[in-house]
Amino acid sequence: xxxxxxxxxxxxxxxxxxxxxxxxxxxxxxxxxxxxxxxxxxxxxxxxxxxxxxxxxxxxxxxxxxxxxxxxxxxxxxxxxxxxxxxxxxxxxxxxxxxxxxxxxxxxxxxxxxxxxxxxxxxxxxxxxxxxxxxxxxxxxxxxxxxxxxxxxxxxxxxxxxxxxxxxxxxxxxxxxxxxxxxxxxxxxxxxxxxxxxxxxxxxxxxxxxxxxxxxxxxxxxxxxxxxxxxxxxxxxxxxxxxxxxxxxxxxxxxxxxxxxxxxxxxxxxxxxxxxxxxxxx
Numbered sequence: 001x002x003x004x005x006x007x008x009x010x011x012x013x014x015x016x017x018x019x020x021x022x023x024x025x026x027x028x029x030x031x032x033x034x035x036x037x038x039x040x041x042x043x044x045x046x047x048x049x050x051x052x053x054x055x056x057x058x059x060x061x062x063x064x065x066x067x068x069x070x071x072x073x074x075x076x077x078x079x080x081x082x083x084x085x086x087x088x089x090x091x092x093x094x095x096x097x098x099x100x101x102x103x104x105x106x107x108x109x110x111x112x113x114x115x116x117x118x119x120x121x122x123x124x125x126x127x128x129x130x131x132x133x134x135x136x137x138x139x140x141x142x143x144x145x146x147x148x149x150x151x152x153x154x155x156x157x158x159x160x161x162x163x164x165x166x167x168x169x170x171x172x173x174x175x176x177x178x179x180x181x182x183x184x185x186x187x188x189x190x191x192x193x194x195x196x197x198x199x200x201x202x203x204x205x206x207x208x209x210x211x212x213x214x215x216x217x218x219x220x221x222x223x224x225x226x227x228x229x230x231x232x233x234x235x236x237x238x239x240x241x242x243x244x245x246x247x248x249x250x251x252x253x254x255x256x257x258x259x260x261x262x263x264x265x266x267x268x269x270x271x272x273x274x275x276x277x278x279x280x281x282x
Contacts, residue, residue, distance in 0.1 A: 025236050030149075030152055057072045069195075216270070
C-alpha cells in the first residue's frame with residue numbers, strides 16, 4: 001500500500017507534477033462552475049483549440065519557451081473570444097455558431113503552424129506531459145492560480161448577477177460586457193497555464209468535469225465551487241498514481257479519474273443524482 005500510494009511522491013518529478021496539478025485544481029474548477037451556470041460549457045472547448053495558433057507563434061519566435069508560448073496562447077484565446085462576440089453582434093447570428101467557425105479556423109491554423117516548424121512535437125502540445133513539468137512551468141501554473149483566484153473574487157458578485165439576470169444588469173447600467181470579458185480572460189489564462197502539463201486537448205478536462213460533478217454535491221454556488229476544487233484535487237492525485245503504477249500517460253489518467261468521479265457523482269451524489277431522484281420517486 002505504501003509503495004503504491006505514498007512512495008511515488010518521494011520522486012522529485014512526481015512532486016512537481018502534483019504541485020502543478022494542485023495549482024490547476026484550485027484555479028480552474030471554480031471557473032468551470034460559472035461556465036456551467038452561464039450555459040457556456042463548450043466555450044472552454046473552443047478556447048482550448050483557439051489558443052493553439054498563439055502557442056505555435058510563440059514557439060516560432062522564442063523557441064520552446066513556456067512564457068513565450070503562454071503569452072501567445074493568451075493573446076490567441078482572447079482574440080478568438082472577442083472576434084466571435086463581435087461577429088455575433090454585427091451579424092445578428094448566434095454567438096455559438098460564430099465561435100464554431102472561428103475556433104475551427106484557429107485550430108487548423110495552429111496545426112499548420114506547428115507542423116511547419118521543426119523540433120516541435122504536435123502531440124506534446126495537444127496532450128501535454130505532466131511528468132515532465134519543470135520549475136518554469138510550475139511557477140507559471142502557480143502564478144496563474146495566484147492571479148485567477150483574487151480576480152474571480154473581485155468580479156464574483158457582478159459575475160453572478162450577469163450570469164443569472166443579464167437583462168437586469170443591462171437595465172441598471174452594470175457593464176455586463178466588461179465582467180464577461182474579464183471572466184473570459186481568466187478562463188483563457190487557466191486553459192493556457194495547463195497546456196504544458198495536460199496539453200491543449202486535456203487542460204479543460206480538469207476545469208469542466210469536476211465543475212459538472214459538483215452540482216450533484218451542493219445546491220449552492222459556494223458549495224459547488226468548494227466541491228469542484230475537492231473533486232479536482234482528488235482526480236489529480238488519483239490520476240498521477242494510476243499513471244505511475246500502471247504506466248498510463250498522466251494527462252489522460254487525470255482526466256479519466258475526473259470523469260470517473262463525475263460518473264460516481266451522477267449516479268450516487270447527494271443532490272440531483274440518479275440514486276437521489278430514484279429514492280424521491282419511490
